Amino acid sequence: MKEKLKAFSDSSLFLPVVALAVLLTFNALFVDGFMTIQLTEDGRLYGRLIDILNRSCSLVILSLGMTFVIATAGIDISVGAVVAISAAVVCSLIGGRGDGVAETPMFLAILAAIGVGVFCGIWNGLLVAKFKIQAMVATLILMTAGRGVAQLMTGGQIITVYYKPFEYISGVIPGNILPTNIFIALAMVLLVAFLMKKTSIGLFIQSVGINPTAARYAGINVTMVIFLVYAFSGLCAGVSGLIESSLIRAADANNAGLNMEMDAILAVALGGTLLSGGKFYIGGSVVGAITIQTLTTTMYALGVSSDQLPVVKAAAVIIICLIQSKKAQEMFAAWKEKRNQNNKAATQDPRKLAERMVKEA
Amino acid sequence: MKKILALVMAIMMMVVAAGCGGGNEKSSGSGSAAGGEKKITMGFSQIGAESEWRTANTESVKQAAKDAGIELQFSDAQQKQENQIKAIRSFIAQGVDIIAFVPIVETGWDTVLKEAKDAKIPVIVVDRDVKLADDSLYVAKIGTDSVKEGQNVFKWLDEYMKKNNKTPRAGGDQFQVVVLEGTVGSSVAIRRQEGFKNAMAESADGKKFNILASQTGEFTRQKGQEVMESFLKSDRDKIDVLFAHNDDMALGAIQAIEAAGLQPGKDITIVSIDGVKGIFQAMIDGKANCTVECNPLQGPLLMETAKKILKGEKVEKLVYVDEGIFPADVAEKTLPERKY
Numbered sequence: 001m002k003e004k005l006k007a008f009s010d011s012s013l014f015l016p017v018v019a020l021a022v023l024l025t026f027n028a029l030f031v032d033g034f035m036t037i038q039l040t041e042d043g044r045l046y047g048r049l050i051d052i053l054n055r056s057c058s059l060v061i062l063s064l065g066m067t068f069v070i071a072t073a074g075i076d077i078s079v080g081a082v083v084a085i086s087a088a089v090v091c092s093l094i095g096g097r098g099d100g101v102a103e104t105p106m107f108l109a110i111l112a113a114i115g116v117g118v119f120c121g122i123w124n125g126l127l128v129a130k131f132k133i134q135a136m137v138a139t140l141i142l143m144t145a146g147r148g149v150a151q152l153m154t155g156g157q158i159i160t161v162y163y164k165p166f167e168y169i170s171g172v173i174p175g176n177i178l179p180t181n182i183f184i185a186l187a188m189v190l191l192v193a194f195l196m197k198k199t200s201i202g203l204f205i206q207s208v209g210i211n212p213t214a215a216r217y218a219g220i221n222v223t224m225v226i227f228l229v230y231a232f233s234g235l236c237a238g239v240s241g242l243i244e245s246s247l248i249r250a251a252d253a254n255n256a257g258l259n260m261e262m263d264a265i266l267a268v269a270l271g272g273t274l275l276s277g278g279k280f281y282i283g284g285s286v287v288g289a290i291t292i293q294t295l296t297t298t299m300y301a302l303g304v305s306s307d308q309l310p311v312v313k314a315a316a317v318i319i320i321c322l323i324q325s326k327k328a329q330e331m332f333a334a335w336k337e338k339r340n341q342n343n344k345a346a347t348q349d350p351r352k353l354a355e356r357m358v359k360e361a
Numbered sequence: 362m363k364k365i366l367a368l369v370m371a372i373m374m375m376v377v378a379a380g381c382g383g384g385n386e387k388s389s390g391s392g393s394a395a396g397g398e399k400k401i402t403m404g405f406s407q408i409g410a411e412s413e414w415r416t417a418n419t420e421s422v423k424q425a426a427k428d429a430g431i432e433l434q435f436s437d438a439q440q441k442q443e444n445q446i447k448a449i450r451s452f453i454a455q456g457v458d459i460i461a462f463v464p465i466v467e468t469g470w471d472t473v474l475k476e477a478k479d480a481k482i483p484v485i486v487v488d489r490d491v492k493l494a495d496d497s498l499y500v501a502k503i504g505t506d507s508v509k510e511g512q513n514v515f516k517w518l519d520e521y522m523k524k525n526n527k528t529p530r531a532g533g534d535q536f537q538v539v540v541l542e543g544t545v546g547s548s549v550a551i552r553r554q555e556g557f558k559n560a561m562a563e564s565a566d567g568k569k570f571n572i573l574a575s576q577t578g579e580f581t582r583q584k585g586q587e588v589m590e591s592f593l594k595s596d597r598d599k600i601d602v603l604f605a606h607n608d609d610m611a612l613g614a615i616q617a618i619e620a621a622g623l624q625p626g627k628d629i630t631i632v633s634i635d636g637v638k639g640i641f642q643a644m645i646d647g648k649a650n651c652t653v654e655c656n657p658l659q660g661p662l663l664m665e666t667a668k669k670i671l672k673g674e675k676v677e678k679l680v681y682v683d684e685g686i687f688p689a690d691v692a693e694k695t696l697p698e699r700k701y
Contacts, residue, residue: 033594040622048594055587098642147439156410156419158582158609160639171620248582248613254409254440255581300591303574307545 012272016287019270019320023294031301044172048297050179054170055247056293057185058083058240062260063267063285064192065121065233070268071209072229073277074128074135079237079264081146082120083257086113086241088150088159091251094166096159106165114238120146121234122227129226143261150253160250169246181243188239192282202280205229209277263292270320291320403667404434404452405487406445406462412580412609413637418463418488418657425660429668442466446473453480459667461485467492467548474498483670487663490548496678500670503663503680505655507549510634511556513653513686514604518632519566521650521688529601530628535568536601539592540575541585541614543606550577553606553634573599578610585610589617597621605633608640608652615648626650626689636687638699644692651689656682 008014027034027048037047062079069076090113095103102109120142127138170181196202207215208225216222240260245251269275270291271284295316304312322328403426410416419435426433434457436448442465452460453476460482464470470491477484478498486502493499521527522536529536540557543550554575561567574592578585585605592600603618605611611633618625625631625648633640636654643649659682669676687695 042622046621048591051590051594151410157416158413158639160612244583248586249616250582252582255579255583296587297591300576300588301595303576303595305576309577 012281013283013287015324016271016281016284016291019323020287020291020294023291023298023316027294027298027301031298034301039177043175043177045177048301052290052293052297053182054179055297056290057170057179057181058243058257059260059263059267059289059293060185060286061188061236061243062240062264063271063289064188064282065229065236066261066264067268067271067273067280067282067285068205068229069135069233070265070273070275071205071277071280072226073209074226074229075265075275076124076139076230076233077136077261077265078120078124078139078142078146079233079240080257080260080262081143081150082117082234082237083241083244083260084147084150084251084253085120085153086117086238087245087251087256088153088253089113089116090242091159091161091245092153094161094163096161096250098162100162100164102163102166106163110169110242113242114235117234117236117238117241118231119234120237121231124234125227125230128230129223147253150251150256154251154253156253158250158252161245162249166246167249170243171246181246184239184243188236189282189286196282206278206280209280264289266317267292270317270324272324400430400432401459401667401671402432402434402455402457404436404449404455404457404460404462406436406438406448406452406460408438408445408463408465409440410437412607412635413639414607414609414635414655414657417637418659421658421660422461422487422663423660425664428661429664431664431667438465440465442469446470449473449477453477453482456480457482458671459483459485461487461663461667463488464491465489466546471495471498485663485666485670487659488657501666501676501678501680503659503666503682505659505684506681507552507655508556508559510653510655510684511553511558512560513556514553514632514634514651515557515560515564515570517651517653517686517688518570518602518604518630519564521630522569523566527601527630531599535571537573537596537599538570538602538604539573539589539596539600541578541588541603541605541610542575543577543580543610545577545579547580550580550606557604570602578605578613580607580610582609582613584613586613586617589614590620593617593621593623597623600629603629603631603633605631608633608635608637611649612639612643615643619648624648636685636699638696641687641692641696641699644687644689645696647689649689651687653686654684656684658682 034048037045037049040046066076066079090109093104093109093112094106097103124139124142127133127141128135168180170179172179204220204225207218207220208222212222241257244256267288268285270288271281271286273280273284295313299309299312405422407419408415410419423433423435434452434455438444438448445462445465449460449462450473460477464486467490471493474484474493475498484499486499488504491499531537540554542554561570573596576588578588589603603611603614605614611631615625615631618629623629631649632651632653633649634653634655636652640649640652644652662680662682666676666680
């Protein structure tokens with residue numbers, strides 16, 4: 001048991017999990033009914049914890065893609081805009097008819113939305129991997145243009161979908177107890193975990209991030225790896241767009257996925273992956289994404305007034321980052337040691353003094 | 362796809378039409394030298410398309426310009442002040458006859474409006490407010506009275522509760538109200554809240570209502586839904602009234618209320634401001650109770666004012682458009698007439 005605990009405290013997941021646990025403990029103590037989960041009459045689970053899971057799904061999925069991109073020492077700041085495009089595609093295909101009829105079969109619309117996401121990812125991948133444009137610059141193109149594309153598709157309108165099954169993507173299918181998007185996110189996390197465990201893709205990505213030249217000499221197709229990583233990030237953004245639009249049953253080109261790229265990067269950073277690339281922690285990113293949503297929910301639950309919200313959030317993020325920072329840990333350890341020594345010195349001093357006095361005598 | 366195609370076609374047709382117009386003028390110019398006044402050009406900078414309401418506002422301006430025979434230079438700022446300032450500068454450089462813009466924020470306009478004044482181009486502020494050191498930098502302001510909208514919400518609410526003999530769900534003698542505020546710091550959100558609170562303080566029935574929680578939903582559906590979800594987790598069995606600063610947040614909140622197993626419109630009385638089509642649909646379905654109109658159809662008034670200004674006539678500094686209150690029982694009748 002003790003060994004297991006030791007192994008866990010040394011593992012990469014330890015700090016992100018601790019940060020999340022601290023946040024949840026705080027909530028459990030100070031927010032009434034934060035931990036309660038009820039079963040509603042129609043058999044759904046209902047509570048703040050379910051809300052957190054439901055709302056963090058799209059960020060979890062985004063941060064999966066983002067983790068790989070960052071592991072190759074790249075960055076993808078276009079994901080928020082791709083979310084908006086994917087939402088626009090699915091909603092304009094299903095159509096905003098008041099009588100609740102779909103203009104295009106829903107599975108086709110879903111495929112199209114995910115397809116558009118992958119296409120955007122391929123575009124980014126081509127620019128970064130093939131044409132060697134810096135990742136930040138290459139993805140900036142779609143970040144700026146993407147929202148415009150989404151607006152063009154929706155004609156600048158918010159398209160509200162009245163087609164009932166569409167809400168099941170982020171809602172609860174009758175007979176189920178949890179919203180579907182939680183299962184989607186779980187499936188994607190498991191798929192990625194499976195690929196990491198059973199194939200060597202993870203190792204390839206990591207080696208490209210640490211030293212692309214060495215990776216190439218070792219026989220890894222660096223261009224291909226980088227390209228695939230961006231395509232996958234696009235896929236994740238496409239799925240996120242589906243979930244985001246289903247949550248509000250509408251495509252809101254201006255606000256869908258707004259600033260989500262930053263949240264995704266933050267989730268990856270909270271998870272312990274360095275932005276300089278190399279070693280990456282999928283589990284950490286997932287926990288990081290859930291932590292961010294927990295933080296938002298906490299703020300709402302505490303009723304932090306809206307104009308102070310960003311400040312409180314920033315303070316919490318700083319603390320979480322400091323807890324995880326290696327340097328801060330070292331400094332803390334050094335400070336603790338020094339204090340111990342001082343204490344020891346203080347207790348030892350009188351004895352030394354006495355000894356000396358005896359010798360002298 | 363169809364829409365995009367239609368858009369492209371429309372643009373092409375406009376270009377062609379404009380070309381024809383130019384050709385005609387040239388040929389007929391010598392024939393009737395004194396015939397027809399010079400076409401007015403207006404530069405218009407819109408915030409973006411954050412809601413159906415804003416879209417209606419844009420459409421109204423575009424349509425009214427067409428009807429009034431004014432050539433419109435339209436610019437979409439995509440929610441950024443710097444884009445608006447750039448647009449206004451380019452209007453000045455193009456030498457338009459008049460500039461109209463919807464300011465995204467209240468401050469920071471002095472320099473660019475001074476430039477317009479120096480170029481002797483009159484400026485009309487549309488829909489939202491500006492704070493300037495020198496009010497002579499704009500000629501007129503057309504818009505909606507946000508304070509009055511907030512007051513109207515309270516007045517309607519008070520009457521509705523009395524008329525339907527509603528009692529607080531959690532007992533006691535006070536109705537518990539939750540508020541979804543608009544974007545923090547926006548003039549509309551500040552004034553709607555102010556109007557609501559003032560009306561509540563002044564009314565004899567003000568003591569019957571208590572604002573239980575008030576939080577920003579940033580004028581968007583998604584945030585409105587998320588914040589309402591949180592309100593419901595804390596006080597599911599207490600909330601009697603939801604006041605949303607705009608309809609879109611109310612629409613998001615309705616979904617959250619349904620997910621919590623309550624009946625929107627019955628368990629929780631919902632009143633919001635704007636009057637977009639979506640909320641009328643919700644009222645017909647019995648899921649919302651009232652919307653206080655905030656009229657986006659400001660185009661005709663804008664064009665009329667612009668023409669007056671250019672003719673040198675005197676105009677009022679503040680011009681308000683007509684606005685109404687639409688409770689649920691008139692929703693079905695009103696929906697087909699709604700233009701937005």
